[in-house]
Amino acid sequence: MAKAHTLGLFDNFDEAAQVIETLKSSSIDGFSIDDVVLKSPIEHQELAESLGHRPVYVQLYTLIGAVLGAGLGFLFIASSQASFLLQYRGGKPVIPLPPNFVLTYEFFILCGVLMTVVGCFIAWKLPGNRSPLYNASVSEDKIGILVKAEPAAIQEVNAIFHRFHAAEVIGEQAA
Structure with a gap:
């Protein structure tokens, strides 16, 4: 009814x-x-x-976005560096971790914020x-x-x- x-x-x-x-x-x-x-x-x-x-589920969207951002960010960065395996590296590692952590952190923040915005739109039922x-x-x-x-x-x-x-x-x- x-x-x-x-x-x-x-x-x-x-x-x-x-x-x-x-x-x-x-x-x-x-x-x-x-x-x-x-x-x-x-x-x-x-x-x-x-x-x-x-219940409010926006925090869950933020967590999912942050975890996916960090994981996929590191994967994208490492895969782009690993494609140059045939080049001479001069004793340096193929995937250098310290510089990659900075970019991974940026992906972590970016995807966390974007998923928070998406979560807010879904929780507020916008557009509606x-x-x-x-x-x-x-x-x-x-x-x-x-x-x-x-x-x-x-x-x-x-x-x-x-x-x-x-x-x-x-x-x-x-x-």
């Missing part, structure tokens, strides 16, 4: 915290606390902790559509709680928003 969205805007931090705690303790059919997104102009660590841990409900006041002075749930559950969620004096509720759906 398609899910509907609703956004409750709050002026008061304590009211928003009470809404999240009430949603967390409620047993509304068709609603999960994992589908709640907090939108605010500043970070509210207490609210983020009450919503639970949300903006949130179905957006209000500019969330960027200014209000705390927004965006809930994605089934249409029957949206009515109960909106009732909780109104109970805790939401300044505005956007996207109210009738089942």
